[in-house]
Amino acid sequence: xxxxxxxxxxxxxxxxxxxxxxxxxxxxxxxxxxxxxxxxxxxxxxxxxxxxxxxxxxxxxxxxxxxxxxxxxxxxxxxxxxxxxxxxxxxxxxxxxxxxxxxxxxxxxxxxxxxxxxxxxxxxxxxxxxxxxxxxxxxxxxxxxxxxxxxxxxxxxxxxxxxxxxxxxxxxxxxxxxxxxxxxxxxxxxxxxxxxxxxxxxx
Numbered sequence: 156x157x158x159x160x161x162x163x164x165x166x167x168x169x170x171x172x173x174x175x176x177x178x179x180x181x182x183x184x185x186x187x188x189x190x191x192x193x194x195x196x197x198x199x200x201x202x203x204x205x206x207x208x209x210x211x212x213x214x215x216x217x218x219x220x221x222x223x224x225x226x227x228x229x230x231x232x233x234x235x236x237x238x239x240x241x242x243x244x245x246x247x248x249x250x251x252x253x254x255x256x257x258x259x260x261x262x263x264x265x266x267x268x269x270x271x272x273x274x275x276x277x278x279x280x281x282x283x284x285x286x287x288x289x290x291x292x293x294x295x296x297x298x299x300x301x302x303x304x305x306x307x308x309x310x311x312x313x314x315x316x317x318x319x320x321x322x323x324x325x326x327x328x329x330x331x332x333x334x335x336x337x338x339x340x341x342x343x344x345x346x347x348x349x350x351x352x353x354x355x356x357x358x
Contacts, residue, residue, distance in 0.1 A: 185213050185223035193232050193243055194301050200245035204233060230326055258327040265315040265324060273314060280310055 189209075192198045209220045224241045227233045234244045246254075284307045291299035305325070312324050 182219050182222045182226070185209070185215065185219060186226045188213075189223060189227060190230070190232060191298065191301070193227075195297050198243050200243050202243045203239065204241040204243065206240070254327060258324070261320060261324050261327070262312065265312040265317070265320050268317065269312075269314045270316070277310070277314060281307065284310055 189198070189204070198204070204224060206217045206220045206224070209223075210217045213220070224233060228235060228241070232244055233241050235241055284303055288300060288303040288307060291297075291303055308325060309321075312321055315321065
């Protein structure tokens with residue numbers, strides 16, 4: 156799936172004010188909301204994540220925030236620095252190259268072991284997600300782009316049947332670098348790639 160970003164699109168995404176969550180928000184909800192804030196640029200690279208501030212924001216206790224930060228650390232979205240606490244991770248060019256090298260190998264492995272032909276219902280599901288993603292790109296809805304991208308990865312590579320491989324691919328797909336391509340380029344790439352994948356899976 157594509158990765159999109161441009162200064163104009165990011166400004167449009169970050170201009171939206173995040174909704175405050177109800178009190179006693181669960182760990183998964185906090186983690187998901189912070190992940191979204193990182194991906195959409197509401198939280199900037201190297202920005203500090205203060206547990207008490209986040210607990211106040213989400214109306215919960217610091218233990219829930221601490222666990223959510225631990226989950227984000229495992230995903231590689233934040234890092235813990237001695238005497239500074241949790242920071243939004245800032246990836247170097249080498250990090251980017253290494254992440255995509257690993258991801259390319261894992262996705263190729265998953266594609267090779269998908270049983271063929273794939274059921275027509277699965278093909279239709281992939282096509283439906285692709286249409287949602289295309290509409291999100293056209294409307295510059297980065298939030299919808301991000302989540303439809305994740306959904307496409309789960310649907311496509313979930314067909315390989317290897318839960319450990321699926322988990323590894325999904326973790327890399329959730330990296331904020333997924334958003335770092337221009338909308339026109341990514342839209343064309345996803346159309347071409349998805350058409351090729353759909354044809355191969357249906358054969």
